[in-house]
Amino acid sequence: MIRSNLGAAHLRAAALSTAIVALAATSALAGTTPTVFIPAASSVGPVTGTPGTGLPGQIWLPPSTGNLAANLTYAASNTANATFLASSVDYPRAGQNSNVGDPLSSFLGNDAASVVGINPATTPSGPLLIRLTGMLAFSVTGTFTIGVGSDDGFDLRLGDTNVSRFDGDRPFTYTYASINITQPGLYPIDLFYWANNSTFSGLELVWDIDDNAAFDPITVPTANLYIPAPSAAGALALVGLVATRRRR
Numbered sequence: 001m002i003r004s005n006l007g008a009a010h011l012r013a014a015a016l017s018t019a020i021v022a023l024a025a026t027s028a029l030a031g032t033t034p035t036v037f038i039p040a041a042s043s044v045g046p047v048t049g050t051p052g053t054g055l056p057g058q059i060w061l062p063p064s065t066g067n068l069a070a071n072l073t074y075a076a077s078n079t080a081n082a083t084f085l086a087s088s089v090d091y092p093r094a095g096q097n098s099n100v101g102d103p104l105s106s107f108l109g110n111d112a113a114s115v116v117g118i119n120p121a122t123t124p125s126g127p128l129l130i131r132l133t134g135m136l137a138f139s140v141t142g143t144f145t146i147g148v149g150s151d152d153g154f155d156l157r158l159g160d161t162n163v164s165r166f167d168g169d170r171p172f173t174y175t176y177a178s179i180n181i182t183q184p185g186l187y188p189i190d191l192f193y194w195a196n197n198s199t200f201s202g203l204e205l206v207w208d209i210d211d212n213a214a215f216d217p218i219t220v221p222t223a224n225l226y227i228p229a230p231s232a233a234g235a236l237a238l239v240g241l242v243a244t245r246r247r248r
């Protein structure tokens, strides 16, 4: 009985992988990027009635930047130099990029007022690493375009799903991905970005989530960017701490 169930599972897996190969082949023929499916299970809750205010951000000031892996390693092994709130992922506010030698305050625009840990008026706009983590609200379902414009590289995740990345340095360019959302809700977002010390820096998070067929992405609105509520894991850790204290 168990063996036959396993056999059936293998057959289903084989059929699924055949379907995936067929899907990939179709996409390759069409010259399009395969749609990235975001599991409903990665949603951390329903969209609330209260508009979002932004994404919590961290800033590192490494001596230089490398590729994605090197930059992630630097961020993982060094305390962030500063924190801030990204009320809108559109840096600089005007135009697609700013001079790397311009102060971070001109790169961050009005979000510079939220920086804690460094003086953005005396910090250049590169080399630096920025990580934005929080929640992105999808109030509709379907297949949408989400894009990151960057000078230089980036890595974008929703939940545990890798959506898109550009692992290198480049002039400001958009990388678009097609994503599918089957359940409205708040989804964890993790946008990692770096700016090298060369020429210009810029970052934008855009999407095309409207009903019209035209490709007309806009900056993701502030109302869709949420600071995570104190987590259940944090509350459980607190309970554990209390329990530990009681045992003493």
Ligand SMILES: [Ca+2]
Binding pocket: 090, 091, 092, 093, 094, 095, 096, 097, 203, 204
């Ligand atoms: Ca801009």
Ligand SMILES: [Ca+2]
Binding pocket: 100, 126, 151, 152, 170, 195, 196, 197, 198, 199, 200, 201
């Ligand atoms: Ca650059």
Ligand SMILES: [Ca+2]
Binding pocket: 208, 209, 210, 211, 212, 213, 214, 215, 216, 217
């Ligand atoms: Ca559209």
